[in-house]
Amino acid sequence: xxxxxxxxxxxxxxxxxxxxxxxxxxxxxxxxxxxxxxxxxxxxxxxxxxxxxxxxxxxxxxxxxxxxxxxxxxxxxxxxxxxxxxxxxxxxxxx
Amino acid sequence: xxxxxxxxxxxxxxxxxxxxxxxxxxxxxxxxxxxxxxxxxxxxxxxxxxxxxxxxxxxxxxxxxxxxxxxxxxxxxxxxxxxxxxxxxxxxxxxxxxxxxxxxxxxxxxxxxxxxxxxxxxxxxxxxxxxxxxxxxxxxxxxxxxxxxxxxxx
Numbered sequence: 001x002x003x004x005x006x007x008x009x010x011x012x013x014x015x016x017x018x019x020x021x022x023x024x025x026x027x028x029x030x031x032x033x034x035x036x037x038x039x040x041x042x043x044x045x046x047x048x049x050x051x052x053x054x055x056x057x058x059x060x061x062x063x064x065x066x067x068x069x070x071x072x073x074x075x076x077x078x079x080x081x082x083x084x085x086x087x088x089x090x091x092x093x094x095x
Numbered sequence: 096x097x098x099x100x101x102x103x104x105x106x107x108x109x110x111x112x113x114x115x116x117x118x119x120x121x122x123x124x125x126x127x128x129x130x131x132x133x134x135x136x137x138x139x140x141x142x143x144x145x146x147x148x149x150x151x152x153x154x155x156x157x158x159x160x161x162x163x164x165x166x167x168x169x170x171x172x173x174x175x176x177x178x179x180x181x182x183x184x185x186x187x188x189x190x191x192x193x194x195x196x197x198x199x200x201x202x203x204x205x206x207x208x209x210x211x212x213x214x215x216x217x218x219x220x221x222x223x224x225x226x227x228x229x230x231x232x233x234x235x236x237x238x239x240x241x242x243x244x245x246x247x248x249x
Contacts (some may be wrong), residue, residue, distance in 0.1 A: 002200060008205055009182060009183065010204075010208035010209050011207070011208070012204040012208075013207070013208055014207075026150075028234075034245075041231070044232075044233055045206070047183065053150065055204075056204050058166040060166075061218070063139075065166075072205060085166040085169055085170060086166070086168045086169050086206050087163070087165055087168075087169060088103055088125070088162075088163070088164035088168075088169065088186050088206070089154075089161070089162065089163045089164070089200075089204040090161070090162055090188055090197075090200060090201035090204055090205065090211070091123060091154070091157070091160045091161035091162055091188070091190075091198065091200050091201065092123070092160050092187070092190035092193040092198055092200075092201075093190075093193050093198050093200075094160070
């Protein structure tokens with residue numbers, strides 16, 4: 001069941017400059033595991049050291065945010081597109 | 096520094112970033128840098144900001160020392176860039192009453208590759224503006240030189 005994973009511009013340098021990759025995966029978590037196995041340098045930018053998705057990494061299946069589905073257990077089917085969308089945060093200092 | 100990256104920007108756009116920081120003071124401003132990046136062919140070639148996409152700071156709870164750009168805002172910025180034949184090459188934000196240096200919070204939340212422009216706004220007046228890129232190991236930012244292009248951009 002190939003699903004397509006769209007790699008955001010800032011991470012393409014760690015994925016052979018590819019904009020997308022396809023994997024056989026039954027869930028979002030499986031697809032991301034395949035992605036970070038094939039491109040190991042991506043892992044630290046997507047996941048924390050204890051293996052959770054970083055808070056500023058948003059994952060969509062087609063147009064649905066997986067936070068509102070079953071998170072990384074969200075099922076995928078043939079032809080689905082998984083998009084990794086950055087959110088951006090920062091700030092100067094503790095007040 | 097050997098191999099230091101460079102970010103080109105027109106004086107007019109640089110002034111707009113500074114003015115946005117003054118406008119939102121004492122809150123942080125933020126926005127997207129739209130432009131072109133030619134580093135695929137040469138590690139030392141520059142990237143250039145050719146347009147801005149100012150955004151609303153979504154951190155209503157702590158806007159004086161935090162900014163947030165949602166995934167939807169990022170997609171809007173991407174679409175705005177594509178319409179102009181550009182791409183999102185980075186982000187800017189202001190540091191009200193603090194230096195234009197990335198904080199630990201900035202580093203913890205940064206993406207690689209993007210340019211992060213910071214403008215210091217002291218007592219409402221924009222001061223130093225700097226640019227940074229997150230290192231591959233996520234352990235530090237490296238400074239990126241800002242060069243002002245004085246010729247008119249199209």
